[in-house]
Amino acid sequence: DAKTTQPPSMDCAEGRAANLPCNHSTISGNEYVYWYRQIHSQGPQYIIHGLKNNETNEMASLIITEDRKSSTLILPHATLRDTAVYYCIVRVANTDKLIFGTGTRLQVFP
Amino acid sequence: GAGVSQSPSNKVTEKGKDVELRCDPISGHTALYWYRQSLGQGLEFLIYFQGNSAPDKSGLPSDRFSAERTGGSVSTLTIQRTQQEDSAVYLCASVGGRVTDTQYFGPGTRLTVL
Numbered sequence: 001d002a003k004t005t006q007p008p009s010m011d012c013a014e015g016r017a018a019n020l021p022c023n024h025s026t027i028s029g030n031e032y033v034y035w036y037r038q039i040h041s042q043g044p045q046y047i048i049h050g051l052k053n054n055e056t057n058e059m060a061s062l063i064i065t066e067d068r069k070s071s072t073l074i075l076p077h078a079t080l081r082d083t084a085v086y087y088c089i090v091r092v093a094n095t096d097k098l099i100f101g102t103g104t105r106l107q108v109f110p
Numbered sequence: 111g112a113g114v115s116q117s118p119s120n121k122v123t124e125k126g127k128d129v130e131l132r133c134d135p136i137s138g139h140t141a142l143y144w145y146r147q148s149l150g151q152g153l154e155f156l157i158y159f160q161g162n163s164a165p166d167k168s169g170l171p172s173d174r175f176s177a178e179r180t181g182g183s184v185s186t187l188t189i190q191r192t193q194q195e196d197s198a199v200y201l202c203a204s205v206g207g208r209v210t211d212t213q214y215f216g217p218g219t220r221l222t223v224l
Contacts, residue, residue: 034212043114043201043215044153087152097143097166098213100152 003027003090009105012082018075020104022088025069032091033064034098035073037084044087044100047073078108112136114204114216122222123192131187131219135204142185143205143213144177145169146198153201159185192223 005023012018024033034049048055048062050071055062061074075082087103115134123129135142144156155169159179170176174192179185189196199220203213 043203043217044213046212046214049212097155097158097169098153099155100145102152 003099004088004101006086006088006101006104008102009107011107011109012075012078014080014108014110015077018073018078018082018106018108020073020075020086020088020106021070022072023070024088024090027068027090029068033062033068033071034089034091035060035062036087036089036098036100037082038087038103039081039084047086049091078106080108080110082106083108114202114214116200116202116216116219118219119217120220120222122224124224125194126191128188128190129192129221131189131200131221133185133187133202133204133216135183135185135202136206136214137183139204139206139214140182141205142179143203144185144187145201145203147201147218148198156187156200189221192221194223197221197223 003026032049032051035047036044037047038044048057048060050062050064064071085103085105087100089098117132142159145153147153157164157170157177158166161182162179174190177187199218201215201218203215205213
């Protein structure tokens with residue numbers, strides 16, 4: 001079973017920041033939080049990952065709470081091309097497989 | 111460089127037939143994963159290869175499903191005696207080798223069993 005919970009859907013206006021929350025209250029100390037997204041009819045695309053520190057790359061920022069029980073993916077200036085299903089995944093310790101939940105369907109509107 | 115490729119992109123077969131799905135990982139990537147995604151659902155892990163061995167086959171749904179990897183590169187997922195519930199998109203991902211490396215996904219094979 002997925003170890004994360006996410007809202008099923010969110011809307012965001014183009015140009016605004018999209019903040020996607022994720023709860024992972026049972027995360028273990030050596031487990032990473034990964035974010036992937038899946039644009040319609042494509043394979044999932046890696047976005048960002050982190051352990052306990054906040055992370056930023058060219059695509060997004062990841063904010064992880066101090067207790068690591070939740071995180072937020074931030075797309076600073078959402079575009080229509082960011083419309084996708086966003087998956088928050090806790091990587092299972094000692095294996096590399098990713099256990100996907102149902103994700104958040106983000107709709108960016110003009 | 112080239113990404114993960116999968117073939118065929120689409121496969122339509124009749125119930126009871128066998129199918130083979132192919133995955134070409136990124137060159138040099140040692141780990142390879144198979145997932146499947148049913149319509150409107152999230153991804154379901156099937157099997158994981160490290161080199162040519164499969165330390166985790168826990169996601170294979172039945173003994174009709176098997177996979178192999180030769181030469182540490184190409185992998186084939188075989189489904190015998192296909193059933194309608196096997197209809198899904200089958201996705202392959204490869205990883206560079208470090209435990210925390212990201213998984214790079216191919217475009218998938220859409221399998222339809224009539």
